[in-house]
Amino acid sequence: MRRSIVRIWTICWYNFLPIIRNPLTFITIVVWPIIPMFFMGVFLGEEGVRQGIIGMIVTSVSFSGIYVAQDYVFNRTITKLQDFFVASPVKEYEYIFGISLSSLLTTLIAVLIGYLFILYLGIASILKLIYFTLVILAGALMLLPLGFLIGSRFDDAGRVNGLTNVLAIVFSFIAPVYYPLDYIPEKFRIYTYFLPTTHIAHLSRLILGLTDVKGLGITYHLTIIVVISIFLYLIGRKYSRWREV
Amino acid sequence: MKLAVETKRLVKVYRNGVRALDSVDIDIPMGRITCLLGPNGAGKTTFLRIIATQLLPTSGEAFVFGYDVIKEADEIRSRIAVVPQEGRPYLMVTPLDELYMGARIRGFSRDEARRRALDILRRLDLYEVRNQKIIRLSGGQRQKILLGRTLVSDADLLFLDEPTIGLDPVSRRSLWEDILNLKKMGKTILLTTHYMDEAEALADKLYIINKGRVVASGGVSDIISSVGLKTAVYIIADSPGVEEELSGYRFEHIGNKYLVYVEDRKDLFDLVKLAVENGYIITIKQPSLEDVFIKLVGGYEEVYS
Ligand SMILES: Nc1ncnc2c1ncn2[C@@H]1O[C@H](COP(=O)(O)OP(=O)(O)OP(=O)(O)O)[C@@H](O)[C@H]1O
Numbered sequence: 001m002r003r004s005i006v007r008i009w010t011i012c013w014y015n016f017l018p019i020i021r022n023p024l025t026f027i028t029i030v031v032w033p034i035i036p037m038f039f040m041g042v043f044l045g046e047e048g049v050r051q052g053i054i055g056m057i058v059t060s061v062s063f064s065g066i067y068v069a070q071d072y073v074f075n076r077t078i079t080k081l082q083d084f085f086v087a088s089p090v091k092e093y094e095y096i097f098g099i100s101l102s103s104l105l106t107t108l109i110a111v112l113i114g115y116l117f118i119l120y121l122g123i124a125s126i127l128k129l130i131y132f133t134l135v136i137l138a139g140a141l142m143l144l145p146l147g148f149l150i151g152s153r154f155d156d157a158g159r160v161n162g163l164t165n166v167l168a169i170v171f172s173f174i175a176p177v178y179y180p181l182d183y184i185p186e187k188f189r190i191y192t193y194f195l196p197t198t199h200i201a202h203l204s205r206l207i208l209g210l211t212d213v214k215g216l217g218i219t220y221h222l223t224i225i226v227v228i229s230i231f232l233y234l235i236g237r238k239y240s241r242w243r244e245v
Numbered sequence: 246m247k248l249a250v251e252t253k254r255l256v257k258v259y260r261n262g263v264r265a266l267d268s269v270d271i272d273i274p275m276g277r278i279t280c281l282l283g284p285n286g287a288g289k290t291t292f293l294r295i296i297a298t299q300l301l302p303t304s305g306e307a308f309v310f311g312y313d314v315i316k317e318a319d320e321i322r323s324r325i326a327v328v329p330q331e332g333r334p335y336l337m338v339t340p341l342d343e344l345y346m347g348a349r350i351r352g353f354s355r356d357e358a359r360r361r362a363l364d365i366l367r368r369l370d371l372y373e374v375r376n377q378k379i380i381r382l383s384g385g386q387r388q389k390i391l392l393g394r395t396l397v398s399d400a401d402l403l404f405l406d407e408p409t410i411g412l413d414p415v416s417r418r419s420l421w422e423d424i425l426n427l428k429k430m431g432k433t434i435l436l437t438t439h440y441m442d443e444a445e446a447l448a449d450k451l452y453i454i455n456k457g458r459v460v461a462s463g464g465v466s467d468i469i470s471s472v473g474l475k476t477a478v479y480i481i482a483d484s485p486g487v488e489e490e491l492s493g494y495r496f497e498h499i500g501n502k503y504l505v506y507v508e509d510r511k512d513l514f515d516l517v518k519l520a521v522e523n524g525y526i527i528t529i530k531q532p533s534l535e536d537v538f539i540k541l542v543g544g545y546e547e548v549y550s
């Protein structure tokens with residue numbers, strides 16, 4: 001058990017090093033989700049910032065799934081790091097946890113900045129903030145397996161990067177993430193439910209009282225997140241590639 | 246001799262139908278360097294990945310330290326370490342980071358991991374650059390880092406898949422020294438290569454494989470002599486009697502340059518004596534591993550027949 005934790009932590013640390021050693025990348029990763037919130041603040045005032053914070057946090061969390069996809073394929077096909085770990089005491093779950101944690105760590109700064117804004121603007125009580133945190137964690141648990149699934153389906157790191165960039169745009173800008181569901185005409189709302197980030201963002205707004213639209217309601221959105229997570233986890237497991245066949 | 250690895254009728258057919266290994270029996274003795282030599286696509290990496298528990302075989306059996314690669318992979322994994330073919334270290338980390346990571350995942354404490362990492366870095370001549378980002382290091386240094394990352398492990402069996410690819414002759418030799426030192430430390434090594442000189446220099450036991458089959462095995466000199474290639478002797482002589490002196494042998498000549506093929510040692514000895522006594526210039530070319538390789542694996546028309 002202890003050794004397992006050490007291995008997870010070591011892999012997390014090692015995978016995280018290139019990011020902090022490369023300050024420009026790190027700044028981009030942190031700043032990118034903040035930019036839309038900034039402009040919303042400039043053009044829409046405080047209400048813009050309130051909505052934008054949710055967008056920024058959800059986007060950061062969805063990025064963690066995307067980094068995982070990129071790391072997973074890069075380590076398998078380019079650095080051969082996965083082969084190195086397979087032929088070692090490292091277990092598959094330790095590796096998966098390790099690179100997931102380092103992805104979460106990468107997004108942590110932007111998420112923390114979001115929390116500071118929430119506290120500063122007095123958007124939520126501590127209790128609501130705890131519920132909100134749980135939703136964000138559930139969101140991460142949904143998007144990380146998606147990342148692994150994408151990373152395992154392709155052998156070409158370039159294609160994974162391309163695909164995840166498109167997904168990032170769809171997940172943060174097509175889905176009502178930076179703005180509430182209220183802005184989408186009622187009959188189109190159903191289509192946004194096909195995007196996983198919609199559920200995370202809307203659930204967050206319901207909890208923090210940042211939307212007038214009920215959507216599917218807290219229970220259903222939460223159920224959908226859980227169901228998608230379990231589904232992705234199961235097919236992720238099926239397609240996972242540790243020892244190859 | 247105790248075996249570290251033993252395979253029986255090992256077969257690998259990839260999902261696209263490629264038969265990469267076709268009933269391969271390979272034994273790897275403990276404490277020795279075993280080389281797999283073969284052309285591109287021969288199946289070397291496939292074999293290595295199967296016994297390193299990275300790839301499942303289609304059929305046949307493989308045991309590492311007596312453990313079944315399919316059913317007892319976990320037992321094997323704590324006793325082996327690999328340098329994958331064309332592996333790369335992360336570029337933004339340092340050699341020390343790489344080796345420290347390698348030691349930590351093997352269960353060494355922080356202090357112990359650091360101590361081991363520094364020790365190996367010193368031995369691989371990387372100590373000076375231990376805190377430099379790898380992006381600033383040369384290809385040979387990067388390759389050594391990958392080797393170092395497996396050495397910190399304390400694993401008994403090391404798999405090195407083309408460890409010297411892309412290195413200049415000096416760096417290659419320096420890496421050979423490192424590999425020979427590992428043997429002195431008691432490690433068992435499986436190394437794949439398509440360089441003849443590498444196999445000649447390092448192999449205690451050699452397997453030549455081609456198209457998924459073992460075509461020759463044994464010590465380097467055993468393999469060379471078992472294939473029955475002849476030794477080529479060149480004699481340069483301008484005396485008129487030379488043709489008569491060579492009449493007992495099969496020979497060809499262009500002007501004063503004679504080429505004689507001999508099979509047994511006595512003939513060779515007689516020819517040397519003849520040359521020395523008469524003041525002829527003599528050059529002996531014994532069959533090399535390369536000649537054997539070309540004969541077994543094909544390539545151009547056989548030189549000696
Ligand atoms: N993942 C794979 N899927 C399908 N076929 C493969 C796969 N990996 C290797 N092969 C095929 O199996 C055969 C043996 O490949 P392998 O990589 O074992 O050769 P090798 O001896 O290591 O060659 P090289 O010297 O080029 O590294 C080749 O024909 C190759 O095309």
Ligand SMILES: [Mg+2]
Pocket residue numbers: 289290291330406
């Ligand atoms: Mg190979």
